[in-house]
Amino acid sequence: MKRSLTNLTLIVTVLVFQGSLFCGFLFSQTGEKTRLDRLPKVPAKTKERMQSIYERREFSARSFSANWHEDGSSYLVLENVDGNKARALVCYNAANGTCRELISTAQLIPPGGTEAIDIQNYWFAPDGTRVLLQADQGEDGDPS
DSSP: OOOEEEEEEEEEEEEEETTEEEEEEEEEEEEEEEEGGGSOOOOHHHHHHHHHHHTSOTTOOOOOOOEEOTTSSEEEEEEEOTTOSSEEEEEEETTTOOEEEEEOGGGGOOTTOSSOOOEEEEEEOTTSSOEEEEEOOOTTSOOO
16 A cells, blocks of 8 residues: 655744734645655665764764862762773873872672662752762663
8 A cells, every 4th residue: 555645835934013023933735745665765775874964973072071079189980990981081181191090880789689770960958968879760760
């Protein structure tokens, strides 16, 4: 069974009535039909290139995101450590470049789990004694 699409025309109307501006949208349906089999076919090479760009993100630039510590002596980064998929919260000293893990991936493994939860974002309490972590949510919305 071949399907057909009906062409729709969008008409934007702007009306001024007693000093007020009204905007409306009208859809007009024409009798001409467009057959799906008449739409241009996408070559396999083009489809592969589009998937590499938009689905697999092969051409995405590498990015770097860090947050400075309040006193300016160090910056904080979420980074992969030891080849894990999950990221640890790491603190780099700006003066000498040394680093230390503030929250390791081992600390992010839930009880009974085998893999660490991936941190997406973090916020420190104003006094700096606690940190709130935002985890990646699974497909069902459950972050565990």
